[in-house]
Amino acid sequence: MSNDNEKPLAARTAPGNRLRMTPGNRWHKALSSPAWLNLLYVPALLLFAVFILYPFIRGIRYSFTNWDGYSQTFKWIGMQNYQRMFTDPDVARVIKNTFIYGLGSAALQNVIGLGYALFLNMNLRLKALTRTIVYLPAIISPLIMGYIWYFFFQYNGGAINDIVLLFSDEPTNLLGNPRANVWVITLVNTYQFCGVAMVILLAGLQVIPKEYHEAATIDGAGTLARFRHVTWPLLAPAFTVSVVLNVIGGLKLFDVIAALTNSGPGYSSASLSTLMYLLYFGRQDAGYAATIGNLMFVIISVVSFAILFFLKRREESLT
């Protein structure tokens, strides 16, 4: 009889050798094997393949054609769409707008959100009510929010012009002014979603142990010093989440623009998403629209990942 110990280690510990397999046992084994369990994410992967991956690849193909969006035929035109894109002054303008929407609203939302969060973290009777009201716009459709603000910015009889006309004879046309409209939309987006930053940062503030503040106070730290050395570094993880969420949301902005200016006048307030929409459905310029889509994909992914990476590094350096 050979000693079991003489067998190579692998054979002794191989899964099959550990249990004597009865048919029922084998069935159970198969069911509990991790490889079989991987089937559970197949439906999700299938959806991904059909609605994200496959269209994505097809979109790259379309960007090299002059497809009009409905014909069965199209011509391959090589890099022409890309050449056109990089020399198109409208596109340059729209990229700039997209960055203002993304970075501008994220900055404003987080500054305001942080202020509100610090304020609401105090002992306050109206705390719950304030939180409810500030967060309320975030759950309403951005399209409807755009219409609500339209009643303010309307040229004829808008709520803002009612006030302006008390002081001057000239009504303002903020939405029609190509230099102002992008910022007006950014402000509307900020109003709508600063509650998100507030809620996230407030949650971050509430997990900071009170002892830290007490210890700092005993060491003679004033309010400002406590904020700089206790609150700010410990708020870093919540800050990361809040900034990244807001940047992504702002870079993808679509509904509010559609509601307030429909990208106009001209393309002066368009974002990459609304520009693509107009090129595709307004001008049947599908090949070029697909090219803009690819640009949008690259810009948003790169910017979002870069900001995430930067903020994660910052979190580490602060702790």
Next chain:
Amino acid sequence: MNKRPWWREALALLICVLHVLPFYVLMTTSFKAPSDLSSKWVMPGYLYLDNFANAWREAELANSFLNNVIVTAGAGLLLVAVGSIASYPLARYRTRLNRAVYGIFVSAMIVPPLSILVPLYRVMVDIGAMNRLWGIILLHVTFALPITIFLYTGFIRSIPMELEEAALIDGAGRFKLFYLILMPLLKPITATVIIVTCVNIWNDYQFSVFFLQRKEVHTITIALSGFFSQYNNYIGWVAAGSFLGAIPITAVYLLLQRYFIQGLSSGAVKG
């Protein structure tokens, strides 16, 4: 008696008033008769509901509300079913393959769905999903899967393995284990998932405007945007339509706001 300084309460009140202003103007505008040319800041001193009746009829809001409910409920259910089971192996068996799959799912959170609009439109036409509620449901599910899988996977990882091991030793199959042991434990995160994703699905405009073009399948936002461009001069109608469109989700939020705020904050602090 009261140690809290009064200026804080005053400041809180000021913030509330500022943030409520848009809703105030929405109200004055939607309750005002077309013949009343007073400022939008002035509340009408009479009760006038024709704007609401007209908006409800002209924008065919009844039908759009129904479609919204079908799309949101369908997508929410499917999302929870597909997302929760997909997260289980990803959370429990962190092989190299599964880590890669998880990475693919989660990094898709950053990808802007609209960037693939042109080819996606083509795909929807090809599979006969244009102007079909099931088509938009599948789209919503797909684009909400990344956040769903992210939330479920993180949550399942935080559940101790011992529970499942004990159940396995007692002879429970994986299926039983998932539905009898794990599913009940997943209730709180399921609530978060539903709130986070369904608000966006309910409010969606950017997909629905492309894929639900026929009137029978219009959702609220699509109905309103059509209504807005058609009746731009009847600002009272548009205001009443927007008002009606915002009511259902506002009501749900006010009733369940604790969950809304908890959901967002728990996801943020852990994530």
